[in-house]
Amino acid sequence: MARYTFQRFVYMVITLFIIATLTFFLMKLLPGSPLQNQEKLTPEQKALILKEYGLDKPVPVQYIQYLGNLLKGDLGVSFQYDNRPVTELISDRIGPSAQLGFQAIVFGTIVGLILGIVAAIRHNHWEDYTATVIAVLGASIPSFVLGGFLQYFIAVKLQWLPVAFWEGFKYTILPTLALSVGVIASIARFMRTEMLEVLSSDYILTARAKGISQAGVIMKHAIRNSLIPVITILGPMTVNLMTGTLVIEKLFAVPGLGEQFVRSIELNDYPVIMGTTLFYSALLILAVFIVDVLYGVVDPRIRLAGGKK
Amino acid sequence: MEKILQVNDLHISFDIHAGEVQAVRGVTFDLYKGETLAIVGESGSGKSVTSKALMRLLPTPPSRIKQGEILFEGKDLTKLSEKEMQSIRGAKISMIFQDPMTSLNPTMTIGKQIMEAILKHQKLSKDEARKRAIELLQLVGIKNAELRMKQYPHQFSGGMRQRVVIAIALACNPKILIADEPTTALDVTIQAQILELMKDIQKKLGMSIIFITHDLGVVANMADRVAVMYAGKIVEIGTVDEIFYNPKHPYTWGLLASMPSLDHKDTELYSIPGSPPDLLNPPKGDAFAPRNPYALKIDYELEPPMFQVSDTHYAATWLLHEMAPKVEPPAIVRERMERFADIVARKGGKPRG
Ligand SMILES: Nc1ncnc2c1ncn2[C@@H]1O[C@H](COP(=O)(O)OP(=O)(O)OP(=O)(O)O)[C@@H](O)[C@H]1O
Ligand SMILES: [Mg+2]
Numbered sequence: 033m034a035r036y037t038f039q040r041f042v043y044m045v046i047t048l049f050i051i052a053t054l055t056f057f058l059m060k061l062l063p064g065s066p067l068q069n070q071e072k073l074t075p076e077q078k079a080l081i082l083k084e085y086g087l088d089k090p091v092p093v094q095y096i097q098y099l100g101n102l103l104k105g106d107l108g109v110s111f112q113y114d115n116r117p118v119t120e121l122i123s124d125r126i127g128p129s130a131q132l133g134f135q136a137i138v139f140g141t142i143v144g145l146i147l148g149i150v151a152a153i154r155h156n157h158w159e160d161y162t163a164t165v166i167a168v169l170g171a172s173i174p175s176f177v178l179g180g181f182l183q184y185f186i187a188v189k190l191q192w193l194p195v196a197f198w199e200g201f202k203y204t205i206l207p208t209l210a211l212s213v214g215v216i217a218s219i220a221r222f223m224r225t226e227m228l229e230v231l232s233s234d235y236i237l238t239a240r241a242k243g244i245s246q247a248g249v250i251m252k253h254a255i256r257n258s259l260i261p262v263i264t265i266l267g268p269m270t271v272n273l274m275t276g277t278l279v280i281e282k283l284f285a286v287p288g289l290g291e292q293f294v295r296s297i298e299l300n301d302y303p304v305i306m307g308t309t310l311f312y313s314a315l316l317i318l319a320v321f322i323v324d325v326l327y328g329v330v331d332p333r334i335r336l337a338g339g340k341k
Numbered sequence: 342m343e344k345i346l347q348v349n350d351l352h353i354s355f356d357i358h359a360g361e362v363q364a365v366r367g368v369t370f371d372l373y374k375g376e377t378l379a380i381v382g383e384s385g386s387g388k389s390v391t392s393k394a395l396m397r398l399l400p401t402p403p404s405r406i407k408q409g410e411i412l413f414e415g416k417d418l419t420k421l422s423e424k425e426m427q428s429i430r431g432a433k434i435s436m437i438f439q440d441p442m443t444s445l446n447p448t449m450t451i452g453k454q455i456m457e458a459i460l461k462h463q464k465l466s467k468d469e470a471r472k473r474a475i476e477l478l479q480l481v482g483i484k485n486a487e488l489r490m491k492q493y494p495h496q497f498s499g500g501m502r503q504r505v506v507i508a509i510a511l512a513c514n515p516k517i518l519i520a521d522e523p524t525t526a527l528d529v530t531i532q533a534q535i536l537e538l539m540k541d542i543q544k545k546l547g548m549s550i551i552f553i554t555h556d557l558g559v560v561a562n563m564a565d566r567v568a569v570m571y572a573g574k575i576v577e578i579g580t581v582d583e584i585f586y587n588p589k590h591p592y593t594w595g596l597l598a599s600m601p602s603l604d605h606k607d608t609e610l611y612s613i614p615g616s617p618p619d620l621l622n623p624p625k626g627d628a629f630a631p632r633n634p635y636a637l638k639i640d641y642e643l644e645p646p647m648f649q650v651s652d653t654h655y656a657a658t659w660l661l662h663e664m665a666p667k668v669e670p671p672a673i674v675r676e677r678m679e680r681f682a683d684i685v686a687r688k689g690g691k692p693r694g
Contacts, residue, residue, distance in 0.1 A: 234438055234440060234444040235443065235444055237398060238444045238445065239457075240398060240430070241396060241430055241431060241436045241510075242430065242435075242457060242458040243427045243432055243462060244427070244431075244457065244461060245424075253446050256449075257446065257447065260448075331447075332495070336496070
């Protein structure tokens with residue numbers, strides 16, 4: 033297992049390096065300059081500023097500097113926000129985004145798994161049909177539409193929960209719900225299919241032939257084996273959730289990373305764009321890494337094969 | 342001999358969209374203590390459905406036991422609750438399946454899978470159960486049992502996995518072991534080892550075995566008695582000698598004739614012409630009649646009853662009726678009958694039930 037985990041870790045570092053490089057060169061290819069809207073500055077002043085940020089040097093030199101700083105955990109300083117370090121900007125804003133994402137994925141996964149399991153156990157009964165309808169609806173309604181509905185009915189009409197802003201746990205409920213519906217839908221659908229497949233497999237029959245009760249068979253044999261493929265979709269789902277948060281943050285006026293990201297793109301604030309992109313990518317790759325490790329934890333075939341190599 | 346299991350007039354159907362599939366249509370047989378009863382027959386004849394029904398492992402719906410009884414230790418298994426059945430499964434009656442590659446849980450250690458069966462039925466501590474599991478692994482011929490306990494199925498070969506499956510089935514010293522084509526998925530040498538193991542264990546523990554197979558060679562080697570199934574019915578039943586030396590049903594003749602023979606290296610393999618009937622609409626009369634070159638007119642009208650040939654030998658064919666024309670088995674079957682004399686002679690005499 034240690035060997036397998038280490039292998040995955042190395043992959044993670046390599047991927048991060050490639051993404052850092054790509055981000056840097058893509059940024060250089062973007063049209064425009066951070067100083068393009070500053071008409072009051074004279075060319076000399078502009079040159080001075082460029083020099084100060086190291087933007088006058090040849091691109092390869094800039095690249096080496098950038099990598100060096102990156103290793104030190106330095107993502108540069110923002111052009112627009114009073115020279116504040118990018119890391120500080122990110123850490124100021126990450127809280128709400130992370131909380132939203134985390135709540136949505138935990139809540140969505142738990143509800144999705146339960147729905148999927150119940151649907152499979154009660155295959156072709158009303159519980160199954162209900163779960164399927166929920167899954168189809170959840171997958172086809174975009175999170176911002178649902179967000180709008182929730183705001184209108186639950187916040188405006190019923191006045192149970194606040195419409196927007198970020199002033200305590202109550203404020204997180206509606207955006208979390210809006211975000212998690214997609215998660216619920218995909219997890220439920222996937223889990224149902226996997227459970228049905230596993231329940232019809234030979235080793236389930238073997239377990240029943242031992243005299244194990246239906247509940248025991250499901251708890252001890254079926255769920256774990258159904259989880260293996262479900263874990264794989266957690267990775268891509270995290271991506272979905274991150275892009276989803278951009279919209280939801282705007283809709284519910286959440287002071288998160290997404291809103292700041294969009295603004296820095298509009299203003300050509302290179303360090304913030306690069307920093308945030310890298311940060312998002314790092315999160316994503318970390319998610320994939322965690323999924324890989326989980327995969328190994330649940331499935332001995334993967335864990336042990338990885339160890340032998 | 343003492344009867345351990347009696348199956349009387351068992352009918353099992355599957356309710357599907359197209360209608361009722363009558364998979365088992367009146368199966369009757371007894372199982373004696375310590376014997377091996379082989380059930381043979383073409384694909385789809387109802388062997389697996391019958392054996393799963395004995396353990397009530399068929400999903401309901403779509404399956405349903407329409408009629409009949411399965412008597413075991415004074416109880417009718419068809420009438421027991423799921424809970425009562427759970428205390429019989431794996432404890433008194435165990436089952437092993439065809440494909441050892443898929444019949445073990447891939448994410449659970451071998452040790453846990455064996456201990457699960459032990460702990461379910463016996464009041465033992467975890468440590469005692471572990472000891473017992475190691476003993477079982479040794480019993481089925483797995484070396485380094487303590488180390489193997491901690492391993493997962495994918496670390497075992499097919500033959501070794503089938504040994505593990507057998508160990509699980511034996512966990513509680515069952516009275517009856519049902520083996521549904523336990524060696525079909527294995528290659529020939531491994532197959533022979535597993536069969537030896539099963540015979541060996543039967544000698545040690547004295548349980549009865551119901552052995553389902555397509556392979557008449559295996560039957561000759563393993564069984565004391567043979568039941569031949571066709572289209573959801575037993576059409577002939579008798580001791581191995583009776584079925585191989587004195588078969589009466591034309592379907593049994595067909596099966597014997599279509600056996601691949603290792604020593605003769607026949608280029609062309611005989612196969613029974615035609616195909617089994619549609620069990621959604623089973624035909625009137627003898628279901629085998631359309632494929633039977635010896636069919637009589639009455640075969641298309643009326644189902645033959647079981648005619649008694651000897652105390653232990655019965656066959657359901659009108660050819661045994663006193664008014665039927667005398668028919669000899671075809672030459673190829675007579676040839677085969679001689680060949681089996683060899684196999685059975687090699688196997689050595691064994692008291693028959
Ligand atoms: N779930 C099911 N639904 C409908 N029909 C079924 C079902 N299971 C089995 N049957 C039918 O029951 C009949 C007997 O099947 P069974 O599996 O017992 O055959 P078998 O003798 O074991 O064949 P094989 O040698 O291929 O294993 C077949 O006609 C099959 O189509
Ligand atoms: Mg079968």
